[in-house]
Each structure stands twice: as C-alpha cells, then as structure tokens.
Amino acid sequence: MGAAAALDYDAELMLRVKDGDGESFALLLKKHRSAVIHFLYRMVQNRAIAEELAQDVFLRVYRSRNTYEPTAKFTTWLFRIAAHLALNSLRDGRNEWKQEHLDDTSEDTPNRQLPDRSPSVEYRMVSEVKLEEVRQAVAALPDKQRAAVLMHKYEELEYSQIASVLNCSESAVKSLLFRAYETLRARLAHMA
Amino acid sequence: MKCPIKTQENADVLLAYSARKLDPEITAVLAKHMEMCTECAAFHKGQQAVWAALDAWEALPVSEDFDQRLYFRIDRERHASWWSKVAQVFLPSRLSFFGRTSQAGMPLPLLATVCIIVVAGFVLEYPGRVNPLDPAPQARIDKIEADQVERTLEDLEMLREFNLVSSAEGKPSASM
DSSP: OOOHHHHHHHHHHHHHHHHTTTHHHHHHHHHHHHHHHHHHHHHHHHOOOOOOOHHHHHHHHHHHGGGGGOOOOOHHHHHHHHHHHHHHEEEEEEETTTTTOOOOOOSOOOOOOOOOOOHHHHHHHHHHHHHHHHHHHHHHHHHHHHHHHHHTTTOOOOOOHHHHHHHHHHHHHHOOOHHHHHHEEEEEEGGG | OOOGGGGGGGGHHHHHHTTTOOOOOHHHHHHHHHTOHHHHHHHHHHHHHHHHHHHOOOOOOOOOTTTHHHHHHHHHTOOHHHHHHHHHHHHTTOTTTSOOOTTTOOOOOHHHHHHHHHHHHHEEESTTTTEEETTOOOOOSSSSOOHHHHHHHHHHHHHHHTOOOOOOOOOOOOOO
C-alpha cells in the first residue's frame, strides 16, 4: 500500500509538472536525483559523466512533461530514460579514457568516503583494493547485465520494472541476472 | 522440492532467498533443502558475499551545483529561439561532427545545413525570384507606374553625378 501510494504521488507530481507546476518538478528532482546519479555512476564509473547523463535524464523528463501519461510507474519510466542514456554512452565509448582510478588525484575525483571502522593505513588499503575489485567486476559485466544488476541490487526494482526498463521479457531479466550474479560470485566469492 | 540450482528458471528463488525477500514458509523450505544440497548452499554463501561486496561500494555525493546547472540548461532551452528549435527537430543534439555540440547547441556545419534547407525551401516557394542558372535576368515590366519611372530616372541622374554608374549602365532593376 505504501509503495502504491508512493507511485501515485510521483505520478501525481509529474502530472502537476505537466500543468506547469515547477515546484513539483523540483520535488521529483530532489527525491530521485541521487538514485539516478548513483545508478549512472555505477554504470559508467565516472562521476562527471554520470552527472552529465543525470542532467540529460531530468532534462528529458522536463521536455516530456506535455505528453506525459502515467502508464507505468514513474521510477520505471525514469530509469528507462537513465538506462537508455547510460547504454548509449557506454556504446559510444565516451568513458573509455575517463574511467576513474583510485589513485587518481585530479580535482574531479572526490574524496572517497571509507567506512570509519579503523584508522589504520593497512585497513584502508585493503578496503580500497576490495572496492577496486568490486568496481572492476561490475565494469566487466556486459552492459545489459550490469544495468540489470544495478537496478536489482541498488534500486530494488521488480523484475517487471527491469524488464520494462530494458525492453525485454521478465524471463530475459531473470536470465540476465542469473548470468550476472554467476559471474560476480566467481569473481567476488573469495571476499566472504 | 526441486533443487532450484538445477533449474535455471527457479534460480531467482535462490536470489530472493539470499536477499531475504521470500515468504517465511518458502524460506523455511529452502533452508531445509540447503542442509542437504551442497550446491545450493554454496550458491547462497557466494551470493551473500556478492551482496556484501556490492554494499561496500558506496555512492559518491552529488555535486552541490547539480540542480543549479540543470535549471540553467532548462532555462536556456526554454528561451531558445524558434530557429534553434527548428534545428533541433532536424538535427538531434547527439549528432556532432566534432563529438560535442557548440555553445549554441549546434555545430556550425550543421547550422549551415539548416541554412541550405531553409534557402532551398524559399527557392521552391518563390521560383521566379531567384534562378542561379539564368544568365542576366531580363527585366519584365508588366505594370509600370509613372511616378516609379520618374523616381528611377532621378536616382540615375544622381548616380551619374557621383560617377557611380556600373558597367551595366544602370538598367532599371525589376525590384524598382
């Protein structure tokens, strides 16, 4: 009931945007901005590109306001746009030379927030190595498998939603996830 | 129960089990199954390691000026001239000869293409006005007003005085 109410609220806000209510757009932006950026960041693994793509996502949401119809969950529609832009970006190879590395000391690289469990240098180094392993394991997945895993794990979208986002069947989504997690288990199971 | 690991169609049940998203009844059945099935137990252990590893991948904070930059782009688009909007219809913003759009939202070569399209439309709409294949266009005077001729002769006289007559000896143009 809570999720359905949230769905109605997001769709209601978007319908208000359609009627010219800028405040409603601001509310939608505030509510979904982080999730979209984080999804895009984990897809392209570059903060600048992720934010640029996220801007494109919300710009497209705004442009579509006059023709918006709540035929699907708002988050499904939102992530459909995000996934489409991310997959295009990866296909175009925009981030081949821009992929961040943990040892990148440029100003664009933000300070990493590591768990504050121990001040020891050794712990931080081990954490950074593990994080890099995770990043590389996810980056090594085929684009659609990566998108499916990120939406399933971090955004907790249902199979039906992921299927709608990726424009495929639910069984295809299950197959994508099965293969993706199988690959990740092979690469990351030693971290248990 | 059928072993989920052996039937790929039911493997999502194992994923849901590892994520603790199953109903308590099904969870209990699977837990019992895993006591006997080493493959499913290994799947569960490996999947939990994957979840934990993915959980450790924390998201970076959003830039403080993200909203500001977005609203700037929205305002810029809202105030875009009809010219740019027409161009956007014909030329998607992704297209760029240089891999990136210009500050105005469209690279110059594409702007030139749009200009050519507009000019071509004008030529097709008004074919009698401009015809580059014709040699010196002949003036066709269908209807001449007397004061128009008088004005023209006065202008020619003025030009002769200033010695600015062209080699064509100032034939009256069709537009006059």
